[in-house]
Amino acid sequence: MARRNPRRDRSYRPRHDGRWGDETPYRSSGYYRDRITFGRVLSAVVRGYARWVARSPDTRGLATGLTALYPAGQLAHLMQLPDPLWVAAPSAPLALAAWTATYRKHRSKSYSATVAATVAAAPGWLAFAAHAGAFSLPTLAVYSGAAALAWSAYTWSDVLRERRNWQAECAGWEHLAQAASLTDSRLISVKDVRLGKRYRVDVRKTGKRASQLAGSNSAMAEDIAGALALPRERVKVTDYHKHAGIIIVDVHTVDPWQGKVESPALTSQTAPTTRRSIMDGPLVIGFDPDSGRDMTLVVFDRAGGHHTFIVAPTGSGKTVLYYNIIEQATACRDVLVWGIDLGKGTLGAIWGDALDAYAGIDEYDRALQILTWADQVIKYRSLKSGGRNHVPSPSEPFILIPIDELDELAGYNSPIGHKAKPLFETIYRRGRSAGVGVATASQRGVVQYTGTKDPHANADNKIVLRLNRASEMGNVIPDWQIDGMPNMVSYARGVKGVALVVDGENVWSAGRVRNMSDLDAVEALAHTRGTPAATLEPDLAAALDGYADRRRVHATAGSGTGRAPSPSPSSGWGIDPADPGAVERLAHDLVADVESRLAGMPDPPERATSLDDLVAAKQLFDNAESNDPGLNRGITIPAHIAQPVLTLLDERGPEGASPADLVKATGKPESTVRRWxxxxxxxxxxxxxxxxxxxxxxxxxxxxxxxEE
Structure with a gap:
């Protein structure tokens, strides 16, 4: 084997002992790897400095460039350029290009001016230094001051400040993303809102869908709230309606429920000099703390009247909600309010003469009369306008009928439900275009309480107050979870007077209803409000039976505070109680009115029906499907059951009718129809x-x- 030339073979080097030989064993042992040389030190310094600059290229890179530019000027001087002015010639076009590029991207005049001036100054400095030299004390002082000024102007420009803030926001989101197991998410934007921050995040690379992360029971929201030591309700995650791969994360670092939402009508020191129109805008019933906007309720606009369906258990604040609606409705110059409160009577007791008419506790006849008036108003206006939308005015006002405790009027256990139901349905179905709207409140959203499904089908506005069971949400708003609405069982725990308002286009807002719980203050406000400014059409008012005497009742219902009202000519009787003759005439008229109403009453039966007989009859009917045919033959079938059934079967002929068809024809529950x-x-x-x-x-x-079967 040929011998290797130790001077030409790179594997042979002088060994540490001064002799030539193979250095491979020393390389593998780390001898040469651990030796410190100038080249290695310089390379390490350069790499470290480059990494340091890369961590903040804007500021540290500019400082490096300005520092290197100074000796570059001296180098240009040593090179003895023939004409230094040619070096400065590119200053103007470079400045123009820098201004155009930066302003188009950032739209900041100060930032673009700083960049343009710095770029233009570089060739100018090189031209000056090439002519006069750089190493002189005055030149060094001027250059250092100009470089420091340029660096400061660039570093503290609005663009750089926004860039640093964005880096801080990205770092903050990375911390939250790790807590929520979204390490591959990307922050798109962050915005300061009234209560905290709103993040827009791209989650397409996380392997999770936006619908999985969003919702009222979002685990991601709980993880973020835990990382920030906030209550669960302070973090909300929703999907972005414009992009399926983006979510919106709202973090409320400020308590949205601090303070109270007072009604301006109670806190204002001066009463309004003019009354507004119902067409001027929606009613404001509360405040949405999440968005900082008012919670509004549209009861009438150019599309006509809008019915309102309210569901609220006892103690949830529906009376206060009604006070907000009535306060603003009675302040309008083109609205009349006809109140019905058969359960507690508080609407009429507090608002008194500010209502054009009302029915109180157990005043079932008056409630039916008000519904009958509304039915006649709808027919009158529809005939007059040809079905066009009614336009309210002081002489042709919009009629708002707030009905509290709806089950007392139209529920299954109401003594007048069978009479009120058809009138009630007519108002819900045809009142919108005729300028008649209702606002009904019940403790539950089921037919047993509402009497009919029309509140669900024909009410544009749905309001849900604090509930006791989450299942009740589905009775009012079936798709509330899909639409991201809050659960009114757990929403803002411990806060009173909260409400969810959903309009006809399924746009919702949630928050706190304006506080009108001080009955004394509300009653004083109602007293100053006085009687309505609007009046019903004269020919229509004359055609409504009993409308002219609507204020001759409820004279002692003027206070909800336990104080007896003092008699006065304006107490609602239409007479002066101090006039003995007037009192005598009124008593005579009252007796005559009672006798006329009792004239058509049927005579009582000669023999009363005992309770045992009633119970036995009910048991007989309840067991009709399993009774002996002989027992069923002795039961009398009422006409309101037999007539629609026989009429429908006669029309169908050989086709016959299903149980569902007969249930629809009679309007009774299926179990009752099957027994009949x-x-x-x-x-x-x-x-x-x-x-x-x-x-x-x-x-x-x-x-x-x-x-044939």
Missing amino acids: LAIMRDQGLTVSRGSTRAARYYLPEHAPDDH
């Missing part, structure tokens, strides 16, 4: 084929033969 059908079958009035929901009912002459 069993009785009618045993009495030979109908014939059935099939069982359960597949059953069909026929008249005997239209029943199919058994072999």
